[in-house]
Amino acid sequence: MDKTVAGKVISMNEEGYLTDLSQWTQEVAREIAQEEGIELTDQHWSVIEFLQQSFKKSEPLSIRSLGKKGPVSIKDFYSLFPDGPLKKASRIAGIPKPASCI
Amino acid sequence: MNTLNVEVARDEATQKKPSGQVRKMLLILSKATLDNVYACFILANGARMEGIEAEIFFTFFGLEAITKKKMERLHVATVGNPAMHIPTLLGGLPGVEAMASAMMKKEMEKLDIPGAAEFLEILSASGVKMWACKLAMEMFHLQRNDLFDGVDDILTVGGFYERARGEGTHLLFI
Secondary structure: EEEEEEOOEEOOOOOOOOHHHOOOHHHHHHHHHHHOOOOOHHHHHHHHHHHHHHHHOOOOOHHHHHHHHHHOHHHHHHHHOOHHHHHHHHHOOOOOOOOOOO | OOHHHHHHHHHHHHHHHHHHOEEEEEEEEOOOOOHHHHHHHHHHHHHOOOOEEEEEEHHHHHHHHHHHHOHOOOOOOOOOHHHHOOOOOHHOOOHHHHHHHHHHHHHHHHOOOHHHHHHHHOOOOOOOEEEEEHHHHOOOOOOOOHOOOOOOEEEOHHHHOOOOOOOOOOEOOO
């Protein structure tokens, strides 16, 4: 499914996750974040970068691994991306929805 | 942000969800076997990951999961548990339960599932509210300082039901 985000045609799945990370730009991230009601700050960007790096290294993502290796604490992660932080942050970072239960 | 603001922000966030959706999970943990405790913790954590509120009421043996001295020594039952596929007589031999529990914990670590104490820290940081049952505390002669620090308060059953207010709340007994 193609969608125009920040003036660019981006391919997304039906849940609104990017299917091709190479189409991701900071403007795309800002617009998706806005849809989610989030204004991106430096802390948000550091989380986004961490998620993209983990995805590129094929490391499975979980709340635990983010808390251990990520740039922010679990508590901060929840306040930065309220209401489903791992899903929201992944959508903004342009990576697939994490299939993790923990 | 103080606690009150966090609660208000959360309430506003849950209000936005269309009706029919699960908004809050109230889990009651009454047992302290490894499998029950983990089912409860994973459900609570999974709820938070989906933006669903989660609270746990620890009652009866479930209190062991938040008792500092006990929480790292949770075991899986090898007697009276047909899913273990161990003959009852063998399951009762000294050391069998400890060995089976150690094996299970090792498998869980491989799947990135944390130990009980670490899991409680994660739940607490994720905004899961934890309540200890007043009556069970009295029965087991437990004090507030015997419990994990992240426990929010000691509640009566009535107090816990108060927490169920609002649309889209589900209660689950484990």
